[in-house]
Amino acid sequence: MLIKKPADIRYSEITPKSIYMNRRNFMAGVPAAFLGARELLSPSARALAGTKLPNVQKSKYTVDEKQNSYQDVSTYNNYYEFGTDKSEPAQYAKNFKTAPWTVSVEGACNKPRKFTMEEILALAPLEERVYRHRCVEAWSIVVPWVGYSLSTLLNKVEPTSKASYVAFETYYDRKQMPHAAGLQFPYVEGLRMDEAMHPLALLCMGMFGEALPPQDGAPVRMILPWKYGFKSIKSIVKIRLVSSQPPASWNVTNPPEYGFYSNVNPHVDHPRWSQASERRLGEFRKRATLMFNGYGDQVASLYSGMDLKKNY
């Protein structure tokens, strides 16, 4: 009776969400009144968050599981730049400026360049993919993300044979992120090239058919459904193709607890808690965690011959 039950109807039909959004608009109204003058001077600096994304197609990379609510996904976030409590990002990221935005794709490639957000959104048809998302803290959600495979973007810059890894970097601005704590910033992450080129590796610009809200990593982030959530880096400003394994923030902070690969693996416990089960938000009892978060058929071959207990 304490547990909130997610609604059975789809997110797009849910009234509370629009009420919720209105509430936020209302709440934002007060500070906005003070910021009004500056906003009028640069209307383009307004965040896209919440605007509907056009022509979103269904994708075959979709699980048929009950989705979590927009409310769950947008109020329960790990985004340490905006505070280390999971309720804080929704609050402290509210005025995060995500436009204009550019992503620099550089390093070992023939055509390094910067992409504006508009270019990224127009690069390929947007797909809706319903993925399972498993946090290293042993909770999970099911989210309809919007984006396309990262490989689409990477192919545009023509990676050279020296590109063995991909390094990502999150935007960092102490002024906009005064509550950042717990890690070294900017946040960085990395993937092996074959992982990055895997079709499941999603360059994500939206969720629930709309542009990402700032607390979920607006305007563009990665989603790697077979890895623990922290690998799915948010608010990306730089993507570098590199020849050796790049640093990854949590791995740098605490190597024995957070490996470079960080694939979801129920057989390798976090040193301080079990990874054998997880709590799907909205469910009371825990459920068993699946190898590669249930994406083994697609991604297991990437790691064949590797000792996953060592390469955790």
Place this chain on the structure above:
Amino acid sequence: MLKQRWTKVLVFVASLVPIFWLCWRAWNQNLTANPIEFITRYTGDWTIRFLVLTLAVTPLRKLLGLPDLIRFRRMIGLYAFFYGTLHFITFIWLDKFFDVADMLKDVAKRPFITAGFTAFLLMLPLAVTSTAGWIRRMGGKRWQLLHRLVYFSGIAGVVHYYWLVKSDIRLPAMYGALVGVLLVYRAAIWAMKRKPRVVAQRPATISTGALRDNP
């Protein structure tokens, strides 16, 4: 003023505010997207807060010159146990769903759970022997000795918190500092008393005492 009966009622009711607030949020379905985690953290937070408060009573009596604060110490200590019990019940019921095997595995294998479980176990005999009858039965000195377990419960509680956070250690560090200061204060008093003094002597008997003279 602190001697008046209503002050005790006030402290009693004030200490219930956190649990009423939790119930209110539950009633309004406002326990975040992960209610079980929220309840676990909330009850844990209040356990360590009440533990720190309990440990603060004796130093505050001396420093503020308010010896009557002693009237609230047992109650505050029992509230630490109350919230600690809720915290523990949340763990075994909502989190583990009475899966005893899984629970014991956690206690043995996860250091932060071992520390938390220790902190809770140490509070148990203190809660049981918190009555005037038990003080009489045990005798002031022995009772006092037993109740020093609260120091170790406080330390274990802080360790539990410290080992549980992923990287942001600010809160456990703060509670650690508080418990540290309160224990160092006692150690200092103890060290000073141990210094052989030629003239000054303590009264040989403990009067109504165990409660009052406890450093």
